[in-house]
Amino acid sequence: MASFAPRQTSRQLNGKNTEVFLQTFADRYLVLVTQMGKVGNLIQATLPPTVPLLPPSADPSQPNKLLLPEPSPAIQLTPLLGSAPSEHLQTLHSLYASQIATIIWSEELQRGLESSRRSVVVGLAFSNSSNRDLGSMQVERDVFEGVMSMVQDLLESS
Numbered sequence: 001m002a003s004f005a006p007r008q009t010s011r012q013l014n015g016k017n018t019e020v021f022l023q024t025f026a027d028r029y030l031v032l033v034t035q036m037g038k039v040g041n042l043i044q045a046t047l048p049p050t051v052p053l054l055p056p057s058a059d060p061s062q063p064n065k066l067l068l069p070e071p072s073p074a075i076q077l078t079p080l081l082g083s084a085p086s087e088h089l090q091t092l093h094s095l096y097a098s099q100i101a102t103i104i105w106s107e108e109l110q111r112g113l114e115s116s117r118r119s120v121v122v123g124l125a126f127s128n129s130s131n132r133d134l135g136s137m138q139v140e141r142d143v144f145e146g147v148m149s150m151v152q153d154l155l156e157s158s
Helices: 087-110 135-154
Strands: 007-013 016-024 028-034 041-046 074-079 119-127
Touching: 007 135, 016 135, 028 087, 041 087, 074 087, 087 119, 087 135
Parallel strands: 028 119
Antiparallel strands: 007 016, 016 028, 041 074, 041 119
16 A cells, blocks of 8 residues: 555446545545545544454355454544435445445555554445335445445555
């Protein structure tokens, strides 16, 4: 992650083109996740360097499941711009911001950069899905895991 060059990727997630853009700055990271070609909501995640990060734990019953580090309850989320249109989406956006930040901080830790734990600003703009049945929850889970996989791929490519 020493590279300051922007990186981006896109994939079809649930039939929608989903783009992830990662830009590293000297004092923070900017991660934009969009299915709409714009930024809808900016959230900054911070975590003091004294708070330990938990490693991902594998579930033996699901060997093919994406391994994600668990976000710390000490993460502080600050809305910077915009807001989610519902309480459910606000919670979902907070989960995205916390998980993306934790992935970045865990990658810093692996590269020996933990003392520089920088803020992570996450921009989110997802296509509207007003249907919230069990099927849509699975779709939300699949999109979430797809986005996290894209973030991990961008970090590994740096």
